[in-house]
Amino acid sequence: MNDMTSRRSSGRAARRASRSAPLGDHLRPIRPGLEGGLYKPLSPEAMDRIHHAALDALEQIGLADAPPSGIAWMTGAGAVLGEDGRLRFPRALVEDTLARANRDITLYAREPRHDMQLSGNRVHYGTAGAAVHLVDPEARHYRDSTVQDLHDAARIADQMDNIHFVQRPMVARDVIDNREMDLNTIYACCAGTTKHVGTSFTDPAFVADAFEMLHLIAGGEKAWRERPFVSNSNCFVVPPMKFATESCQVMEACIAGGMPILLLSAGQAGATAPASIAGAIVQAVAECLAGLVYVNAVKPGHPAIFGTWPFVSDLRTGAMSGGSGEQALLSAGCAQMHGYYGLPGGAAAGIADAKLPDMQAGWEQMCSNVMAGLSGLNMVYEAAGMHASLLGFCHESLILGNDMIGQALRCVRGIEVDEDSLSLEVIRATCIGGPGHYLGSDQTLMRMQRDYVYPDLADRSSPKEWVEMGQPDLLEKATARKNAILADRAAARFDPIRDAEIRKRFAIHLPA
Secondary structure, three states: OOOOHHHHHHHHHHHHHOOOOOOOOOOOHHHHHHHHEOOOOOOOOHHHHHHHHHHHHHHHOOEEOHHHHHHHHHHOOOOOOOOOOEEEEOOOHHHHHHOOOOOOOOEOOOOOOOOEEEOOOOEEEEEEEOEEEEOOOOOOEEEOOOHHHHHHHHHHHHOOOOOEEOOOOOOOOOOOHHHHHHHHHHHHHHHOOOEEEEEEOOOOHHHHHHHHHHHHHHHHHHHHHHHOOOEEEEEOOOOEEOOOHHHHHHHHHHHHHHOEEEEEEEEEEOOOEEEHHHHHHHHHHHHHHHHHHHHHHOOOOOEEEEEEEEEEEEOOEEOOOOOHHHHHHHHHHHHHHHHHHHHEEEEEEEOOOOOOHHHHHHHHHHHHHHHHOOOOOOEEEEEOOEEEHHHEEOHHHHHHHHHHHHHHHHHHHHOOOOOHHHHHHHHHHHHOOOOOOOOOOOHHHHHHHHHHOOOOOOOOOOOOHHHOOOOOOOHHHHHHHHHHHHHOOOOOOOOHHHHHHHHHHHOOOOOO
16 A cells, blocks of 8 residues: 555544544533633733723713613712713722622533633633524525524534524514513523523513523522523613613613623624724723623622624625624624623624625634634624524524534634644654654544544545545535434423423413
8 A cells, every 4th residue: 555545544534533432621622611812903002092992981971871770770889970861980980890890700501511611711602693584595595583493593502512502593583472582582592402591681571571481490599590591681782872771671680680691782883883993892892891880780790791792884885794804803802802801701703794604604704703712702602603794594504603613613722832742752753763654653643532623514525535425515414414403302302391380381482
């Protein structure tokens, strides 16, 4: 067998190889919570300037439209209500809040193995977006999303190793009543996955019912409060620099019920935020600092994620451009500001402007996901499945995104340099009296398991092998994987007794 044939044979064997036993977390090539933070688009001086500009904005401009309860909480903490109705935040108040904010947050899951520790630059990827359409890539068609689609997305995400949490990626448009929609959203997601779930509420009056359902799912209020496995994605501001009155009331109710809060500021650069990338970050930081004051005034130390989440406009049209390089820079810059404050944070990445899971979607999703991870973003929202600038969600794209995020996480892990990885003795043994290649060395076999990430669906075969396998199509493989997951009807559902209790109390639209 000549050397080239040997290499091909070894390559095929490596592609077929599987790990002989599960690796411990410290040995796995990628895993939730890898430390990022190596990519820094902002200099230390730039971060200082953004911070001071945000403090100036809070002290001089302030925010309008806080609900009466919020005004009471924040003025009690030291905010100043002006004659123009705007709340202004003295520097000392913001700095005191930063000093006592919760920096060590665990987002719990129904299964403890999916818990997420958000301290430092630990990186986690998940869904989000509240799309109003489901994308059918085979028919090249968009249709209204349903509660079944939402449940199916949660079930698929539950099986994806590199999707670490499930925030509502679609709106259940077939559930017309808003109260029932909010409650069915929680049910559909929690019944589909044991990972952490994020959701939102359309009305503060619906929050009490949601907690009743969550207590049933958890096995009681005490169990829920010990391990709250659902967080509230709360658009507490309407940019620029106004509180969203009802969302703030929702936030207060969620804090009282023990639910973690994602403080979500989602201005759009050039429309509801400054067109400059730095200016959009300044406004988002200022708004989220105001939200942090609010949360800590209500309950000091309550878990709150610093959700600077600015989006980008295509300034030729004013339309959102989630798949742009500017969006990737925005999210990376926001991640740096989270690190500047030492606060757990989240932002958007992985959004495609592309309408289908095609090449455009691939480069758009990968660019921002890698940059977000490298910048150390704790929670990368909307990381997989999102198309048409958040208007469409695709199950197949979610599955393909799992492979993509695996590669992004490998980039986040970086290059370890130690005595073994420098490989001097391996080079010596190979070149002096050795085989002249590294294919069969002990180090290669060990590193194959611990250093290299192998995609589930992406094709790395030669053209000849690809033909011999029937020329498999990536999208067809994703569809087959989706169908296999959804064929298991019992996956992640509640036990029958608990499910019956929930259905007796609430109008659940998913079939039993």
